[in-house]
Amino acid sequence: MSTTKASRTGKATSAASASTYHHGNLREALIAEGLVLAAEGGLDAVSIREVARRAGVSPAAPFRHFPDKVALMTAVAEEAMVRFRAEIVAALAREVSDDPIRRVRAIGKAFLDWARRNPTHFEIISSRRAIDFAGSASLGANNAQIQAQMVALLEEAGRRGLLRVDDPQLIQITGRALVYGLARMLIDGQFPSWGVAEAEAEDLMERSLDLFLAGLLKNPATADPGRS
Template sequence: MTQSSRPASAPGTAAGKRKGAYHHGNLRQAIIDAAVALVTESGLEAMTLREAARRAGVSSGAPFRHFPDKRELVQAVAEQGMAILRSTMEDSLARSPAQGPLVQLAVLAHAYVDWAMRHPTYYRVLGDRLLIDFYASEPLLRDNRWIRQKMQDLLAAAADAGMLAITDLARANLQARAMAYGLARMWVDGHFPEFDLAAKAAAGAAMTDALDGFVASLAKDPAAVLGEIRALRG
């Protein structure tokens, strides 16, 4: 397996950072965590290098040792978010190594939506390519290539096994990513109450059904694949 690109610090701690949290540790990570917390609370516009420094409990000039401007800090947030996404996908696949390629494709899709629901700030930052220089960042490109290649490999394996009802694998790859991305966007942007799915559990169940149905629709035997996907979740 490709080497994991997990961030050095635990991903779930960012929102809990407060002023004074930095104690001669990793200054760069402390500033990133403070930025994530600020964006989560008040939006990207309210996040500044000075405010991130205050939140991290360091001098106002400290962030400039690592980030010459706000855009560079946002880029670092995006890279951390993408690393967490890849790690989430790798962990999910590692828990279902014996499953068929279409079931694993569903696992990837669910991992993506789960990541977005758990980390909406990272989703928002990564989703707006105007905020970051995506194609100038090797960490972002590397992790994104890994995700795309994994999807391509699973679809190719399904085709080789004669499982697919479609022949255009590139289009299927695009459609699968669009389905997962669109559902995640609907959650992050708060669209589910319009469909009487305000509760997180209800929205999550609806997204699960949509993803399962889409992946099954790629198969020659949709009912069999859908049964395998649902059996995996118990």
């Protein structure tokens, strides 16, 4: 998304949230403005004062809910994580196969797609430099549930005799490193230096994911972890 488009989208969202704010939902309105500000200008663009201004309240009003910027950004991260999990749920719903490797692929592709469309929200959750990840029960629970989904699928793949290496934890960490690294390369603009045009990056990331998954299988020649 271009900066201009993000700005237009942000202004529209900001105006909508400010116009619908009423007593009792200030916390939700502030989080919504924080998400918009982060999408528009990155982590450094988010401040309690600016969030309050966009929500149409006094600079002091947010402090009833958020004692400092870390608390606000943690709440923003929690909402971003909820949206990320919704992306995973939708991707698994679209994957009609019960093949556990294809379902692992659906999760991996959902991660890449969400990070590509929401680079700042991805950074807020992933870098953790602006939030209190350890102190958030919501972030911890959602992260644990995603990991549990992956482990369950990999254990099922092991029971079916599909895997060359039956070590769900190692596979999950390696897969996470792959999709995280690909997302960071895209967001940081590194692909052109590797001879990959911006328009080709999405396809390359999918093929990288497929290469990794094929390497897990005992019989990659007869299995198809990739696109249908």
